[in-house]
Amino acid sequence: MTALSDCVVVVTPRSFGAHDNGLRQELETEVGEVRYWPGPLSAEELTPLVADADGLLAGLDEVAGAVFEQAPRLRVVARYGVGVDRVDLEAAKRHDVTVTVTPGANANAVAELTIAFLLALARPVTAGRDRVRAGQWPALQGVELEGRTLGLIGLGRIGSLVAGKARGLGLRVLAHDPLVEESELAELVPLGRLAAESDFLSLHAPLTGETRGIVGCSLLERLKPGAALINTARGELVDEAALVWALEEGPLRAVALDVLAEEPPPADHPLLSRDDVLITPHIGPHTMEATTAMGRIALDELLAVLSGRTPRFAL
Incomplete structure (x- = not known):
């Protein structure tokens, strides 16, 4: 096993150490060489960069099977976040590479952005700003959140935080999550009822074979007329x-998205030019507090594996 002081580590998250330079200093002191390559990177871009690396501190990079096949020294992929849909876990297992995550580090940041979206969909804040900039002063109509229903698909760490914050705003909260049997924060209901009764539908599920495309025509056509959709999970x-x-023919009134299936989206993406769609560039986990916490946990996990110790959050 390569000694820690001789290890090569590749770091791709742009925000690693941005608000706590001590994280970079600690990593650079502990290992032999650190290479910073701002991501997210495709598998083709990542493969040559980790060919002689012992560790990868990864963001939303595509860590496919080919990456593991071409990196014989690689021992750990420390994910900067909790989603591992872009990591080939089977390939990692075959090549004896430990994959770790940073559970809970950005949960509150994403939950707070969800609430910000909820308020922006209730009141025409961005439209009002644009109209004033154009020299207008219209009385734009909105709705109040108190007494309305928020439906959550997914009631894990982030979904539960959203539920608690939404209840504080006076919303009735419903949730659908096959992995949750009971909750004090939300009434658990079938997916069809969730769609039919929600004024706002918010997504907080992981991306799996079962959840991919869960919001499609069959679900959207069952939405309550005038409902709005929020996605801060996975595009x-x-x-x-x-x-x-x-949006054009069905019951949906408006959408707020922090994630898309392709990031960044092509210039001709059909959702970009719509006034009833609010899109932000995957800013959910990017607060000073969350990025520092993610960096701290990811660094600890990476150094633990490279030192021969047991990490806390290995998959």
Whole structure:
């Protein structure tokens, strides 16, 4: 096993150490060489960069099977976040590479962005700003959140935080999560009822074979008329073509998205130019507090594996 002081580590998250330079200093002191390559990177871009690396501190990079096959020294992929849909876990297992995550580090940041979206969909904040900039002063109509229903698909760490914050705003909270049997924060209901009763539908599920495209035509057509959709989880949870249909011909009133199936989206993406769609560039986990916490946990996990110790959050 390569000594820690001789290890090569590749770091791709742009925000690693941005608000706590001590994280970079610690990593650079502990290992032999650190290479910073701002991502997210495709598998083709990543493969040559980790060919002689012992560790990868990864963001939203595509860590495919080919990456592991071409990196014989690689021992750990420390994910900067909790989603591992872009990591080939079977290939990691075959090549005896430990994959770790940073559970809970960005949960509150994403939950707070969800609440910000909820408020932006209730009141025309961005539209009001644009109209004032254009020299207008219209009385734009909105709705109040108190007494309305928020439906959550997914009631894990982030979904539970959203539920608690939403209840504080006076919302009734419903949730659908096959892995949760009971909750004091939300009433657990079938997916069809969730769609039919929610004024706002918010996604907080992981991306799996079962959840990919869960928001498609069959679900969207069951939405309550005038409902709004929020996605701060994974873009692939939503069938984007079906979303356009639901906005143009179906019951959907508005959408707020922090994630898309393709990031960044092509210039001609059909959702980009719509006034009833608010899109932000995957800013959910990017607060000073969350990025520092993710960096701390990811660094600890990476150094633990490279030192021969047991990490806390290995998959």
